Amino acid sequence: MFCKEVTESCTTSMDSDLATSSAELGSSNYRKADPGLSGNPGRPSNNDVHDLLECPVCMNLMYPPIYQCPSGHTLCSNCKVRVHNCCPACRHELGNIRCLALEKVAESLELPCRYQILGCHDIFPYYSKLKHEKNCKYRPYNCPYAGADCSVTGDIPFLVMHLKNDHKVDMHDGCSFSHRYVKSNPQEVGNATWMLTVFNCFGRQFCLHFEAFLLGLAPVYMAFLRFMGDEDEAKEFSYSLEVGRNGRKLTWQGIPRSIRDSHKKVRDSQDGLIIQRNLALLFSGGDKQELKLKISGRIWKEQ
Template sequence: MAPGGSTCKEVPESHSITADYDIATSNAEMKISPPIKATITYGGKPVTSSTNGVHELLECPVCMSSMYPPIHQCPNGHTLCSNCKIRVHNCCPTCRYELGNIRCLALEKVAESLELPCRYQSLGCHDIFPYYSKLKHEQHCRFRPYNCPYAGAECSVTGDIPFLVLHLKDDHKVDMHSGCTFNHRYVKSNPQEVENATWMLTVFNCFGRQFCLHFEAFQLGTAPVYMAFLRFMGDDNEAKKFSYSLEVGANGRKLTWQGVPRSIRDSHRKVRDSQDGLIIQRNLALFFSGGDRQELKLRVTGRIWKEE
């Protein structure tokens, strides 16, 4: 059947040596925007040229991500990445011929010669990387955008810190406070209901940086608990320059917590599940509330300071 038919044709397999690369493949990799210059070594001298066409050749036609070895091809020369080879059941998505195990060594060699800018160049990263190192760098690039720290709903917004602060204020209506000390009051009319996590988020502007105070109810195993913790709007190496304390209590008793704020690079769920914060059992929380234990009334006080 000619190319374009609806069934796969069986072809002899080409047995090539498969090289291992220490690289993680991301199906969510963004396209690099215009126009990118690559350095290609030719005759021992670096030559700069536009790579729009080359980058398109290295783009998988199925997932649209950059391809990394092993790059597969069908007998007609159509290429795709190894992840998508499995997804299309070993059948070329372009001409429907059977893929077999043919490697496109020439395209892999071309990729080896490329040096490309980080995809976050427009956000401030001006480093240039060999093709096979670029993706690994981008997974940890300090200029990569942050995820929105709002935990009450799935929010897919990303951006730098100033953008996210405005986003939290305007779109999520989060309370904004200035100062390094706080006195936060939490009231819940029916403290028996914790199945749907009740939570709050407050942003504090302190030392010219922003901190997110989370307070919520959830099930820890079978026990209903309340938890308060702080996250820093920035990277982990900056977060470690600060410490904070939290305190809650009444009737001559109190609980205190002191720790280091976690970066918002760590997801809200990751911090919560690690129990890295002030945890209050419900019975103790109701005791702190006083009265007939039918209403939760907790006052959480705290302080943020900078380590010398």
């Protein structure tokens, strides 16, 4: 049976958590990792099998269930839904035929991490490779800028220059700081972000965030620090924040969160200095006409 012509685009990337798209690395000059495993004469190499495992629709690597049409064309389970059960190659109806042979062959493959070019030299069985890549310490970092959606990824030196040049973020040297945040109409809380200050300290970089949002129905302000690196490195440091005026003081001490955690995740976990609006206005002078908060802080390295 032949099915109707499919007119919708089939190039959308996979929604499944098992998708490994080469587009994840963005426009960077990362090259695809070479399996480096040669085949025997007269037999297809592992690299050839790797190519067979790429879905012809979304170009992602396929994981079970892998489907095939009566003519033998294969595609992933997500794309099977997107093409309305119609083979994009021969227009035959797909049905529910599993390509068990290809699934079995995939079990025998060992491939390098996709971040090989960035320094990861481990080799993994095909079906466990993706799980490793989701947590590989060499994978690129997301841009930590919170003032707008930014899809840029890269290593830390690249992101530091990106923050400075593209987001015009203030850069400061030193492990102690004092910053003033001003808002002309503090009654308009909503979700707002004063973003961002980056500190160079101990040869590493730290991002100071200050945000306004509603905690339930209560308008609050929050300041917190993120570390530009992985979580295990972030735990080597501590920081303190302080805000106050007229003999009153509010302090916070904690461990900076890695930028692997989004600013929203940190904010929602309330892992930082939280200031209720009435208290923030008291620290601002008490006239409730303008927010003027001076936040001081210090970063130190644990012994």
